[in-house]
Amino acid sequence: MSETAAPKRPPLMPLDEALATLLAKATPVLGSESVSTFESDGRVLAQDVVSGLTVPPRDNSSMDGYAVRAADCATAGVELSVAQRIPAGTVGVPLGAGSAARIFTGAQIPAGADAVVMQEDTTAIAQEGSLGRVRIDLVPAPGQWIRRAGEDVASGDVVLSRGERLSPAALGLAASVGMDRLLVAKRPRVALLSTGDELVMPGEVAPEAMKPGAIYNSNRFFMRALLHRLGCEVNDLGIVPDNREATIDALRRAAESNDLIITTGGVSVGEEDHIKAAVQALGELQLWSLSMKPGKPFAYGRIGKAHVTGLPGNPVSSFLTFLLLVRPFLLTLQGAARVAPQPVAMRADFDWPRADKRREFLRARRNAQGGLDVFGNQSSGVLTSAVWGDGVIDTPAGQPFKAGDMVQFISFASLLA
Numbered sequence: 001m002s003e004t005a006a007p008k009r010p011p012l013m014p015l016d017e018a019l020a021t022l023l024a025k026a027t028p029v030l031g032s033e034s035v036s037t038f039e040s041d042g043r044v045l046a047q048d049v050v051s052g053l054t055v056p057p058r059d060n061s062s063m064d065g066y067a068v069r070a071a072d073c074a075t076a077g078v079e080l081s082v083a084q085r086i087p088a089g090t091v092g093v094p095l096g097a098g099s100a101a102r103i104f105t106g107a108q109i110p111a112g113a114d115a116v117v118m119q120e121d122t123t124a125i126a127q128e129g130s131l132g133r134v135r136i137d138l139v140p141a142p143g144q145w146i147r148r149a150g151e152d153v154a155s156g157d158v159v160l161s162r163g164e165r166l167s168p169a170a171l172g173l174a175a176s177v178g179m180d181r182l183l184v185a186k187r188p189r190v191a192l193l194s195t196g197d198e199l200v201m202p203g204e205v206a207p208e209a210m211k212p213g214a215i216y217n218s219n220r221f222f223m224r225a226l227l228h229r230l231g232c233e234v235n236d237l238g239i240v241p242d243n244r245e246a247t248i249d250a251l252r253r254a255a256e257s258n259d260l261i262i263t264t265g266g267v268s269v270g271e272e273d274h275i276k277a278a279v280q281a282l283g284e285l286q287l288w289s290l291s292m293k294p295g296k297p298f299a300y301g302r303i304g305k306a307h308v309t310g311l312p313g314n315p316v317s318s319f320l321t322f323l324l325l326v327r328p329f330l331l332t333l334q335g336a337a338r339v340a341p342q343p344v345a346m347r348a349d350f351d352w353p354r355a356d357k358r359r360e361f362l363r364a365r366r367n368a369q370g371g372l373d374v375f376g377n378q379s380s381g382v383l384t385s386a387v388w389g390d391g392v393i394d395t396p397a398g399q400p401f402k403a404g405d406m407v408q409f410i411s412f413a414s415l416l417a
Contacts, residue, residue: 163337
């Protein structure tokens with residue numbers, strides 16, 4: 001009696017290869033729009049911001065104190081007459097020899113002055129009928145506490161580059177060169193749907209009334225939040241029943257008005273996993289088995305002009321595949337120049353002797369000693385690990401490590417920004 005050999009499974013796809021393949025399909029086609037600088041946080045610049053002025057436009061004081069000639073203060077304790085008072089927004093007169101100007105932070109340095117002595121290093125001496133005198137209690141160095149014209153920005157400088165994702169500091173910089181509006185990439189339109197008859201929504205069924213096998217749809221909550229943080233317009237299609245016709249109908253409607261369709265669950269090989277067949281009935285889909293733990297199953301396809309990504313159903317797998325694959329894909333669609341976070345080397349304060357054959361992302365957090373601790377249960381269904389952790393340790397396949405070894409740490413702060 002002969003035995004039929006089981007078909008060999010295809011080799012697992014390395015995560016870097018999957019990301020490169022995915023990003024190659026993310027041609028920026030969203031277009032751009034002019035948005036108030038106030039409303040541009042997190043958006044991706046569609047053109048360079050060029051300064052039309054110098055910042056600061058003139059030398060100014062970085063401290064409240066007294067503008068002086070350093071040559072007049074060759075020894076500590078010199079007394080000078082206070083000849084003028086220069087608040088920010090006003091322009092003083094040239095400073096004569098042997099005199100000082102009371103000056104405030106941001107005020108323009110008067111001609112003749114070449115140093116500022118902060119008020120803590122002076123003693124004011126009142127004098128009736130005048131601005132008084134001041135004793136300079138130290139010897140100032142020429143140039144001290146003076147912000148030079150153009151030390152921040154010179155006219156003609158590119159202060160923000162196309163493809164930069166705008167931060168609060170970037171908005172302030174844009175405003176400092178007079179930009180009240182910015183040209184940014186349009187928001188990606190993303191349809192989000194979950195599959196699974198076992199899923200129920202919090203608030204619709206009380207915990208004590210949950211049927212055997214039912215689970216709350218946690219993925220829908222963190223996925224919407226992640227998409228909103230990336231500046232997406234989210235079209236939440238809810239939970240789609242586990243049958244082919246309902247799945248095809250939901251996907252057809254989603255493809256009509258969205259740039260990307262994200263599904264969670266339904267991308268494995270089970271009989272009730274209908275995403276693959278439904279997408280293939282409408283367009284094309286590739287099912288990838290990634291060399292990644294957690295997060296092995298992943299799908300990419302197209303329905304008309306809409307991209308489709310299929311994420312695994314287990315919550316930590318879905319969370320991490322979104323952050324490591326879908327997030328850079330969405331940023332690339334917007335023309336972002338930097339889409340991948342930079343890991344930092346940190347010390348592991350635990351042993352990890354059981355290296356997996358897949359590249360593994362261990363949920364970990366910083367400790368008071370400057371090292372990293374690991375969450376005890378690394379299962380793909382334990383969402384607690386992602387709440388407890390500050391980020392993940394990027395562990396190469398088959399590479400164990402010991403306490404004291406340096407590892408590559410990717411913070412959630414860099415992934416969730």
